[in-house]
Amino acid sequence: xxxxxxxxxxxxFAASEVKPFSKSGGLGDVAGSLPRALKxxxxxxxxxxxxxxxIPQEYVxxxxxxxxxxxxxxxxxxxxxxxxLTYQGLDFYFIDNEAYFKRDALYGYFDDGExxxxxxxxxxxxxxxxxxxxxxxLHCNDWQTAMAPVFLREFYMxxxxxxxxxxxxxxxxxxxxxxxxxxxLNDILGLADVPSARDQLYCxxxxxxxxxxxxxxxxxxxxxxxxxxxxxxxPFYGEGMDGIFRRRAGSLSGILNGIDTVEWNPATDEFxxxxxDAKDLSGKAECKRALQEEFGLRQDPERPLVCMVGRxxxxxxxxxxxxxxxxxxxxxVQVAILGTGDKDxxxxxxxxxxxxGDMMSARIxxxxxxxxxxxxxxxxxxxxxxxxxxxxxxxxAMRYGTLPVVRETGGLRDSVQPYNQFTGEGTGFSFANMNxxxxxxxxxxxxxxxxxxxxxxxxxxxxxxxxDFSWRRAADEYxxxxxxxxxxxxxxxKRAD
Numbered sequence: 001x002x003x004x005x006x007x008x009x010x011x012x013f014a015a016s017e018v019k020p021f022s023k024s025g026g027l028g029d030v031a032g033s034l035p036r037a038l039k040x041x042x043x044x045x046x047x048x049x050x051x052x053x054x055i056p057q058e059y060v061x062x063x064x065x066x067x068x069x070x071x072x073x074x075x076x077x078x079x080x081x082x083x084x085l086t087y088q089g090l091d092f093y094f095i096d097n098e099a100y101f102k103r104d105a106l107y108g109y110f111d112d113g114e115x116x117x118x119x120x121x122x123x124x125x126x127x128x129x130x131x132x133x134x135x136x137x138l139h140c141n142d143w144q145t146a147m148a149p150v151f152l153r154e155f156y157m158x159x160x161x162x163x164x165x166x167x168x169x170x171x172x173x174x175x176x177x178x179x180x181x182x183x184x185l186n187d188i189l190g191l192a193d194v195p196s197a198r199d200q201l202y203c204x205x206x207x208x209x210x211x212x213x214x215x216x217x218x219x220x221x222x223x224x225x226x227x228x229x230x231x232x233x234x235p236f237y238g239e240g241m242d243g244i245f246r247r248r249a250g251s252l253s254g255i256l257n258g259i260d261t262v263e264w265n266p267a268t269d270e271f272x273x274x275x276x277d278a279k280d281l282s283g284k285a286e287c288k289r290a291l292q293e294e295f296g297l298r299q300d301p302e303r304p305l306v307c308m309v310g311r312x313x314x315x316x317x318x319x320x321x322x323x324x325x326x327x328x329x330x331x332x333v334q335v336a337i338l339g340t341g342d343k344d345x346x347x348x349x350x351x352x353x354x355x356x357g358d359m360m361s362a363r364i365x366x367x368x369x370x371x372x373x374x375x376x377x378x379x380x381x382x383x384x385x386x387x388x389x390x391x392x393x394x395x396x397a398m399r400y401g402t403l404p405v406v407r408e409t410g411g412l413r414d415s416v417q418p419y420n421q422f423t424g425e426g427t428g429f430s431f432a433n434m435n436x437x438x439x440x441x442x443x444x445x446x447x448x449x450x451x452x453x454x455x456x457x458x459x460x461x462x463x464x465x466x467x468d469f470s471w472r473r474a475a476d477e478y479x480x481x482x483x484x485x486x487x488x489x490x491x492x493x494k495r496a497d
Contacts, residue, residue: 006490006491008044009479009486010135010137011035011046011135011136011137012047012133012137013141014049014138014141015048015142015144016050016107018092020056021049021059022106024105024107026172026390027142030141030224033258033471034474034475037470037474038479040472046135048095049092050100050101050119051095051097052102052103053102059087062085063084064084064085065081066084067129069125069129073118073121073188073190079097080118082095082133083096095122097118100114113178113210114188116147116178117189120140121151123138123148124151124152124155124162128161137165137166137167139170139478140169141170142170143176143178145214147213148214150217152165154191166220166486167219167220168220169214169215169220169221170223171211171215171224174238175315177209178209180207180208182208185201200216200217212244215248220251220253220481221245221251221253222252222255223252223254224254224257224410225254226255227254227410227411227414228390228411229254231387231410237387254414255478256415258395259392259395259396264372264396264400265399266399266401271373272373274287288305288378289301289377291336291374297334304446304450305380306405307375307402309338309381310383316384316386317434317439318348321382325352328440333447335360335361336360338363339363340364340365340366346364350362375402379403381393382404382405384405384406384407387410390410391410391415395467398427398428398469399467401461401462402464403427403428403446403457403461404416404429405428405430405431407430407433407434415467416428424456425463426460427460430442
């Protein structure tokens with residue numbers, strides 16, 4: 001088509017979780033926010049996800065049955081229903097199979113390999129059978145959807161609705177790849193007699209890897225920050241896939257995630273004891289006082305309050321925090337931690353809570369409302385991650401005028417500009433190495449600014465709050481990727497809706 005056609009590019013966004021229907025981590029946030037921004041940027045987009053038993057009944061009651069059919073999964077013929085819900089102007093489609101998805105949790109079952117192979121195959125069947133799900137680009141996310149580009153290429157290219165579909169695969173965390181016994185090649189995937197797929201899926205003797213399939217079969221690969229895209233090509237970060245990322249570097253893009261700036265807004269946040277904005281930060285002082293009271297900490301505005309919110313796992317650099325706790329307490333720094341995770345870390349922070357009384361407090365729980373109050377009430381937000389593909393909490397903290405202290409990795413490096421005491425530039429503080437003394441030094445340097453230069457501190461807060469972490473920027477970059485795959489479709493006017 002020499003002159004092309006001007007229309008909205010049709011995107012089908014596939015994810016194993018999507019907020020507010022299902023969520024276990026950052027993927028749910030992305031799938032709940034990015035498609036809406038893409039629609040606003042000028043794409044015709046729909047989201048497809050499993051219909052889990054844990055989806056709140058208020059949403060289930062609003063779903064409409066579109067159609068049903070049977071999905072061929074090796075020797076099986078498995079029921080698949082398609083349910084539709086339009087929520088806040090965006091169309092969501094749900095793959096319905098109660099045997100696979102009506103369970104208490106999203107993941108962690110013995111048959112996850114079969115469950116998400118079915119999900120991936122059902123996506124392809126849906127494109128081929130349901131007219132309103134026909135698309136130009138299928139955007140798959142993480143290992144749970146990774147087999148869809150493989151199935152599409154091997155089984156569906158002769159079907160007119162699928163022949164022109166291009167695929168993008170987004171890596172949100174390469175640590176989770178979907179590795180299973182090679183017995184699933186025949187018993188579940190039906191690919192044992194397809195040499196091209198069989199050979200490319202193997203990752204070790206008698207083991208196959210779903211994510212590897214997507215990395216080799218997708219037209220383009222993306223990940224959630226520019227630095228992480230570079231790190232994935234290194235053995236330390238690539239988790240055995242670094243060779244593929246290096247080989248496909250020309251097809252790999254890193255696009256920094258965004259946050260929901262409506263939900264995360266200190267001026268309107270209903271969970272805060274006092275609201276505030278960049279023009280008037282006085283409410284933040286009340287948020288700090290109230291947070292100190294809620295955690296049983298000494299109510300002292302002169303003591304820097306450092307908060308951490310998230311999973312208590314090794315990846316988050318918690319060994320550095322444990323090692324440094326005595327030094328931080330000796331300098332009069334308050335620490336508050338919220339999260340659940342590995343028992344070893346949970347027990348450590350419970351011990352510090354007991355040992356340091358009104359200077360350190362740990363809540364071993366998941367509490368969404370409390371996390372809002374912590375972002376608002378803290379002075380500093382600590383993220384010393386071993387690796388961090390993107391990270392959202394440092395962006396949220398900055399929006400609330402809480403300065404992040406981060407290790408320079410992945411999205412932390414891309415989103416936090418370290419403070420320059422000579423120029424005043426910066427939006428936070430950073431350190432380079434996985435070293436507890438280096439982390440403690442960086443954190444205490446930040447506290448020194450808090451103690452001795454309140455003018456510079458306030459300016460840093462304002463600079464952090466001025467950063468644009470909305471999904472608008474990311475949506476435009478993704479739309480550029482989509483159109484690179486379909487140059488015959490002329491870009492529809494941005495912000496058309």
